[in-house]
Amino acid sequence: MDKAKLGSDGPEITKVGFGAWAVGGPYKFGWGPQDDDASIAAIRHAVEAGINWVDTAAVYGLGHSEEVVGRALEPYTAGEDVYIFTKCGGFFRPGLEKVEYDLRPESIRMECDQSLKRLGIERIDLYQFHWPDNSTGTKIEDSWATMNDLINEGKVRWSGVSNFSVDLLERCESMRHIASSQPPLNLIKRQARNDVIPWCSARGTGVIVYAPMASGLLTGKYDRAGIASLPSDDWRRNNANYKEPELSKNLALVHELQTIAGNMGTTLTLLSVAWTLSIEGVTAAIVGGRSPEQVDGWVAAAAMELSKDELRSIEEAIGASGAGAG
Numbered sequence: 001m002d003k004a005k006l007g008s009d010g011p012e013i014t015k016v017g018f019g020a021w022a023v024g025g026p027y028k029f030g031w032g033p034q035d036d037d038a039s040i041a042a043i044r045h046a047v048e049a050g051i052n053w054v055d056t057a058a059v060y061g062l063g064h065s066e067e068v069v070g071r072a073l074e075p076y077t078a079g080e081d082v083y084i085f086t087k088c089g090g091f092f093r094p095g096l097e098k099v100e101y102d103l104r105p106e107s108i109r110m111e112c113d114q115s116l117k118r119l120g121i122e123r124i125d126l127y128q129f130h131w132p133d134n135s136t137g138t139k140i141e142d143s144w145a146t147m148n149d150l151i152n153e154g155k156v157r158w159s160g161v162s163n164f165s166v167d168l169l170e171r172c173e174s175m176r177h178i179a180s181s182q183p184p185l186n187l188i189k190r191q192a193r194n195d196v197i198p199w200c201s202a203r204g205t206g207v208i209v210y211a212p213m214a215s216g217l218l219t220g221k222y223d224r225a226g227i228a229s230l231p232s233d234d235w236r237r238n239n240a241n242y243k244e245p246e247l248s249k250n251l252a253l254v255h256e257l258q259t260i261a262g263n264m265g266t267t268l269t270l271l272s273v274a275w276t277l278s279i280e281g282v283t284a285a286i287v288g289g290r291s292p293e294q295v296d297g298w299v300a301a302a303a304m305e306l307s308k309d310e311l312r313s314i315e316e317a318i319g320a321s322g323a324g325a326g
Contacts, residue, residue: 001014001015001049001050001051001052001302001303002014002015002302002303003015003052004283004284005206005283006126006158006179006180006206006208006283006284007178007179007180007200007204007205007206007283008177008204008205009158009177009179009204010126010158010179010180010206011083011125011158013052013053013083013283013284014050014051014052014053014284014302015277015283015284015285015301015302015303016051016273016277016284016285016286016287016298016299016301016302017051017052017053017054017055017085017208017284017285017286017287018042018043018046018047018051018053018054018055018286018287018288018289018295019055019056019210019286019287019288019289020039020043020054020055020056020060020065020068020069020288021056021057021060021065021288022034022288022289022290023036023039023042023043023056023060023061023064023065023068023069023290024056024060024061024062024064024065024068025061025064025065026061026231026233033231033233034290036068036071038290038291039068039072039290040068040071040072041291041292042289042290042291042292042294042295043068043069043072043073043289044072044075045292045295045296046289046295046299047073047076047081047082049295049296049299050299051082051299052081052082052083053082053083053084053085053125053126053284054069054072054073054082054083054084054085055085055086055182055208055210055286056069056084056085056086056087057086057087057088057090057130058086058087058088058090058111058114058115058130059087059090059130063114063118066086066115066118066119067118067119069084069119070118070119070120070121071120073119074120078119078121078123078125079121079123079125079157083125083126084119084121084124084125084126085124085125085126085127085128085160085208086115086119086124086126086127086128087127087128087129087130087162088103088107088108088111088112088115088127088128088129088130089101089102089103089107089108089111089129089130089131089133089143090130090131100134100135101130101131101132101133101134101135102133102135102136102138103129103132103133103136103138103140103143104133104136104138104142104143105138105142105143105145105146107136108143108146108147108150109146109150112124112127112150112155112156113155116155122154122155123154123155123156123157124155124156124157125157125158126157126158126159126160126179126180127147127150127155127156127157127158127159127160128159128160128161128162128180128182129143129147129160129161129162129164130162130163131162131163132163132164132165132168140168140171140172141171141175144159144171144172144175144176145175147159147176148175148176158179158180159176159178159179160178160179160180160181160182160206160208161178161180161181161182162181162182162183162210163182163183163184164181164183164196165195165196166195166196166199169181169196169199169200169205173203173205177203177204177205178200178203178205179205179206180205180206180207180208180283181196181200181205181206181207181208182207182208182209182210182286183196183197183207183209183210184209184210184211185197185209185210185211185212185276185279185282185285186209186211186212186213186214186218186272186275186276187214187218187253187257187272187275187314187318187323187324188214188217188218188241188250188253188323188324189211189214189241189324189325190318190324190325191325192209193279193281197279197280197281197282198281200281201280201281206283206284207281207282207283207284208283208284208285208286209276209279209282209284209285209286210285210286211286212272212273212275212276212285212286212287213269213272213273213287213298214241214250214272215236215239215241216236217241217242217250217254218254218257218268218269218272219268219269219272220254220258220267220268220269223251224247224251227242227247230242246323249321249322249323249324250321250323250324252320252321252322252323253317253318253321253323253324254268256317256320256321257271257272257314257317260310260313260314260317264310266304267297269297269298269301270297270298270300270301270304271306271314273285273287273298273301273304274301274304274305274306275306275311275314277301277302277304278305278306278311285301287301
């Protein structure tokens with residue numbers, strides 16, 4: 001399994017990692033029903049295939065994803081056989097009716113202790129702020145200072161952020177080096193390659209991108225009928241990429257990309273993940289999975305390289321479809 005160093009002082013990680021959002025099961029921001037045994041089998045299958053990190057968050061399933069990850073990784077040594085990455089500051093509040101992001105120092109500490117307990121570990125390998133604080137008015141400097149304290153206390157090994165702008169990255173970096181940034185990046189949502197990723201590359205900050213398959217759109221699995229039949233508790237039903245006017249453009253892009261993938265003798269899933277890894281400055285990509293079979297569908301992307309001609313064809317397809325931005 002191909003690996004890359006996560007920034008200037010992070011670990012050597014495989015170029016694809018297991019994303020555990022969907023294994024959290026149904027909740028207001030979830031992916032619908034999911035069988036825990038299938039989730040555990042998928043995670044262990046990924047590790048046995050050579051993947052050495054799993055990414056989760058406190059909010060996924062309101063803690064359930066972390067519990068499942070902890071159970072799945074019991075046969076392995078955390079921090080050696082497999083790295084455990086998780087996040088805080090999301091909206092982990094049972095019964096919450098609106099999205100809130102809370103990075104108060106006391107909230108970060110509370111979430112860290114709860115995550116350690118659910119995961120069954122003594123130290124989180126990579127702890128990340130899930131989103132900027134939009135609810136409490138807490139200065140990011142106060143939040144980042146708490147992350148520094150958690151590292152000094154031995155509860156966290158490396159610190160990172162997710163969904164942060166360049167301005168917020170600058171403010172954190174001025175206090176303590178950011179080991180990793182986690183922006184969204186895929187063939188539909190491409191903005192990060194113009195701002196966040198170059199910023200990170202210039203400063204020795206690793207980049208782990210999420211949603212490389214645009215939450216399923218770039219697998220070719222979904223047509224209009226498939227999208228209409230998504231479970232009522234699947235968050236994608238309310239996502240702009242799954243509704244007009246974006247949906248038509250996105251499906252047109254998928255059609256063109258399927259042709260390119262077919263000419264290459266590969267799948268749209270592999271092409272989509274490999275494209276994110278082709279972007280200069282990207283260390284690795286998070287890819288979700290609900291079963292061992294799904295893992296088998298994308299794990300080979302870690303070793304896949306796209307030629308200049310293939311990359312040019314992909315860019316032409318993007319331009320013709322008008323899908324996305326960036």
